[in-house]
Amino acid sequence: MTATFDTDRMAAVIYGSEKLASRRREISAAVSRIPELHDSRPLPFMDRLEKVTEMTRKLAALNKHLPDIIDPNDYEEGLHLYHEVMGMEGHPLALHEVMFIPGLIGQGSDEQYEKWLGRARRREIIGCYAQTELGHGSNLRSLETTASYDPSTREFIIHTPQITALKWWPGALGKSSNYAIVVANLIIRDRNLGPHPFMVQLRDEETHRPLQGITVGDIGPKMAFNGGDNGFLGFDNYRIPLGNLLNRHARVEEDGIYVKPPHAKVGHSAMIRVRSHMATGQAWLLAHSLIIAVRYSAVRRQGFLEDKTREVKILDYQTQQYRLFPSIARAYAFIFCGFETIRLYDQLILDVNKHGNTSGMADLHALTSGLKSVVTYQTGEGIEQARMACGGHGYSMASYISEIYGVAIGGCTYEGENMVMLLQLARYLVKSVELIKNGKSKELGPMVAYLAEPDTQEKTPLELKDYVKLFQMMSKRQSWKATERYLKLVEGGVSRDVAWNKTAVELTRASRLHTRLYIMETFIRRVSSIEDMNLRMVLRDLVNVHVNYELLDCGIYLHDVSLLDSIKNQLYSSLHSLRPNALSLLDSFQFSDIQLRSVLGRRDGHVYENLFEWAKSSPLNVSDVLPSVDRYLRPMMEKAKL
Numbered sequence: 001m002t003a004t005f006d007t008d009r010m011a012a013v014i015y016g017s018e019k020l021a022s023r024r025r026e027i028s029a030a031v032s033r034i035p036e037l038h039d040s041r042p043l044p045f046m047d048r049l050e051k052v053t054e055m056t057r058k059l060a061a062l063n064k065h066l067p068d069i070i071d072p073n074d075y076e077e078g079l080h081l082y083h084e085v086m087g088m089e090g091h092p093l094a095l096h097e098v099m100f101i102p103g104l105i106g107q108g109s110d111e112q113y114e115k116w117l118g119r120a121r122r123r124e125i126i127g128c129y130a131q132t133e134l135g136h137g138s139n140l141r142s143l144e145t146t147a148s149y150d151p152s153t154r155e156f157i158i159h160t161p162q163i164t165a166l167k168w169w170p171g172a173l174g175k176s177s178n179y180a181i182v183v184a185n186l187i188i189r190d191r192n193l194g195p196h197p198f199m200v201q202l203r204d205e206e207t208h209r210p211l212q213g214i215t216v217g218d219i220g221p222k223m224a225f226n227g228g229d230n231g232f233l234g235f236d237n238y239r240i241p242l243g244n245l246l247n248r249h250a251r252v253e254e255d256g257i258y259v260k261p262p263h264a265k266v267g268h269s270a271m272i273r274v275r276s277h278m279a280t281g282q283a284w285l286l287a288h289s290l291i292i293a294v295r296y297s298a299v300r301r302q303g304f305l306e307d308k309t310r311e312v313k314i315l316d317y318q319t320q321q322y323r324l325f326p327s328i329a330r331a332y333a334f335i336f337c338g339f340e341t342i343r344l345y346d347q348l349i350l351d352v353n354k355h356g357n358t359s360g361m362a363d364l365h366a367l368t369s370g371l372k373s374v375v376t377y378q379t380g381e382g383i384e385q386a387r388m389a390c391g392g393h394g395y396s397m398a399s400y401i402s403e404i405y406g407v408a409i410g411g412c413t414y415e416g417e418n419m420v421m422l423l424q425l426a427r428y429l430v431k432s433v434e435l436i437k438n439g440k441s442k443e444l445g446p447m448v449a450y451l452a453e454p455d456t457q458e459k460t461p462l463e464l465k466d467y468v469k470l471f472q473m474m475s476k477r478q479s480w481k482a483t484e485r486y487l488k489l490v491e492g493g494v495s496r497d498v499a500w501n502k503t504a505v506e507l508t509r510a511s512r513l514h515t516r517l518y519i520m521e522t523f524i525r526r527v528s529s530i531e532d533m534n535l536r537m538v539l540r541d542l543v544n545v546h547v548n549y550e551l552l553d554c555g556i557y558l559h560d561v562s563l564l565d566s567i568k569n570q571l572y573s574s575l576h577s578l579r580p581n582a583l584s585l586l587d588s589f590q591f592s593d594i595q596l597r598s599v600l601g602r603r604d605g606h607v608y609e610n611l612f613e614w615a616k617s618s619p620l621n622v623s624d625v626l627p628s629v630d631r632y633l634r635p636m637m638e639k640a641k642l
């Protein structure tokens with residue numbers, strides 16, 4: 001089937017500009033010409049140590065070639081080059097770029113930039129972000145690592161009081177990093193001032209050996225990210241200079257006077273940054289799995305429809321379309337709302353760092369808390385459907401989908417466990433409903449203004465604005481229902497914390513609906529703004545799939561469920577309309593075969609030949625008879641014959 005649009009033009013919409021889309025193609029082509037930058041053999045055949053070694057080898061090769069391929073100051077070009085060469089299984093600089101440098105920029109003073117930023121950017125030093133501990137990840141107020149100020153030497157003494165205080169999980173900490181931003185409780189004269197970020201040298205810059213007072217190592221294999229070295233870290237009264245407290249916002253004077261930051265949570269900026277980028281990051285993972293599944297579904301033939309002389313492409317089955325197409329729509333929706341969220345984050349950082357204005361922090365915290373939770377969960381769902389859509393071959397590592405899944409669902413946990421983050425958004429929603437109840441609707445932010453709208457009669461949606469209206473109504477009702485349940489318990493004498501816990505499931509439901517509404521609205525807004533009518537029409541088909549699917553999926557929140565019948569029909573017809581463009585919508589992401597690392601999803605479509613070659617290359621097939629057969633199996637069978 002031929003698509004009705006040009007994938008290069010769609011790539012420009014996905015990546016935000018013609019220039020970036022074409023630079024991405026050039027970068028992929030450049031990488032394809034440099035064998036040193038390719039995996040030396042398929043990653044799924046490697047054990048953990050080989051993977052870590054391979055990632056480190058490629059990283060060093062990349063560092064060498066990087067200035068010939070990209071403008072080192074161009075963040076987007078760099079990101080693409082990394083995805084292409086390093087893939088998704090982790091590497092020594094994984095946290096350096098994502099949290100260490102941004103953490104230093106967000107929390108460090110100009111003087112501290114002078115000291116460490118240039119060195120970090122040149123990669124003279126490698127850093128990570130060490131916050132989570134063995135005993136606590138979500139509840140930052142219970143972190144146990146301490147940084148006690150000693151005015152006599154103008155130093156902080158960093159200490160791990162017990163095993164639960166060991167830092168545990170930080171990416172690239174175990175074996176690669178020689179520096180870390182360590183989050184520890186600042187203690188001045190026995191007063192605990194809460195978690196603060198400190199720049200800490202962990203290893204000798206010459207020998208790479210841990211410094212005296214530091215215990216550091218790798219935490220072992222994980223569901224994914226096994227090319228990376230997530231680590232543990234302990235401190236035994238380890239001293240660092242006063243100047244190592246990252247002090248753009250909070251300061252300690254030499255005599256121990258504490259100058260507090262303009263907002264209690266301003267030190268969380270590195271986390272907010274990653275959360276703001278997660279929608280685009282997850283969209284990219286979802287699109288990876290979908291292109292594999294849709295390419296395969298356009299080649300695989302199984303069973304018959306009308307024509308009994310030729311088996312049908314499995315992509316023509318309505319169930320296959322229902323399994324895959326709503327996720328294509330979500331991948332696009334996540335990309336578009338992700339870009340909008342990144343813009344909001346960039347604006348906030350400018351406001352905070354340049355103008356000391358922290359007024360937007362609560363809004364962005366609420367938004368990104370909900371967004372990271374919904375997007376990671378739905379991405380996991382979509383990838384798992386993509387795997388099942390490939391039948392048995394999806395289960396093989398040749399598809400690479402299980403690796404993508406493992407990486408993606410890490411996002412449900414890191415950067416704030418999803419339930420915990422949904423409950424953060426819920427606090428914001430409850431406060432908003434309380435404002436309305438107290439006659440202060442004017443104080444509501446624009447994203448929650450709909451919570452004050454009166455209920456109207458539900459009617460079959462015909463235009464996009466009708467879908468938004470229905471979704472707003474469902475979301476509003478759930479926020480009110482959860483708030484009223486919570487307040488009733490409080491009014492009945494239950495403590496706020498216990499009442500909150502007794503309402504928590506309803507609260508998370510409210511957060512999900514609010515976030516899904518935001519995703520839907522940004523998707524519609526972006527598609528409506530596209531000038532190229534041809535592209536806009538294709539994306540409009542995608543939006544139709546999205547709004548109908550989302551509404552059906554949330555149908556239990558409607559009062560009049562009879563509406564669902566017409567929505568079902570609209571969904572089935574929009575799946576059918578999308579079929580001719582489904583593959584090209586994914587081709588528009590322009591992932592190269594090198595980047596995809598999937599034998600099943602290669603562009604050439606020679607699925608069976610490629611799978612056979614892959615199987616033949618398995619290390620188990622190097623000899624016809626394995627030593628284990630000689631050692632155990634044959635003797636066992638011989639014995640049975642006696």
Ligand SMILES: CC/C=C\C/C=C\C/C=C\C/C=C\CCCCC(=O)SCCNC(=O)CCNC(=O)[C@H](O)C(C)(C)COP(=O)(O)OP(=O)(O)OC[C@H]1O[C@@H](n2cnc3c(N)ncnc32)[C@H](O)[C@@H]1OP(=O)(O)O
Pocket residue numbers: 094095098129131132137138139140141171265268271272273274277278281282361362365413414415416417420424427428
């Ligand atoms: C460019 C590329 C970037 C990303 C690429 C995309 C994908 C990534 C690819 C690969 C992944 C690689 C690496 C993964 C890296 C993972 C790194 C980590 O996981 S780092 C560790 C992360 N840890 C967490 O996220 C911990 C989660 N917990 C918290 O954040 C907090 O504890 C909490 C749950 C938010 C609660 O905070 P706290 O206990 O401090 O606050 P209180 O309960 O006291 O709440 C008081 C009040 O403050 C509000 N609040 C909390 N946080 C913020 C904030 N950041 N901003 C504004 N306001 C905040 C809170 O809501 C309360 O408000 P109130 O209701 O009182 O009004």
Ligand SMILES: Cc1cc2nc3c(=O)[nH]c(=O)nc-3n(C[C@H](O)[C@H](O)[C@H](O)COP(=O)(O)OP(=O)(O)OC[C@H]3O[C@@H](n4cnc5c(N)ncnc54)[C@H](O)[C@@H]3O)c2cc1C
Pocket residue numbers: 095129130131132135136137138139168169170171225230410413414415416417418419420423
């Ligand atoms: C791949 C990966 C990479 C990571 N990288 C880093 C890194 O670079 N640096 C770093 O510092 N950390 C990192 N982490 C750690 C990560 O940030 C934490 O694991 C995460 O914040 C969750 O905390 P936790 O493990 O303590 O889970 P817990 O908080 O113990 O969660 C366990 C369960 O308890 C529930 N729960 C907890 N609190 C509440 C509550 N208040 N209300 C309701 N339910 C609750 C959760 O919903 C969950 O179901 C990484 C983790 C992973 C998986």
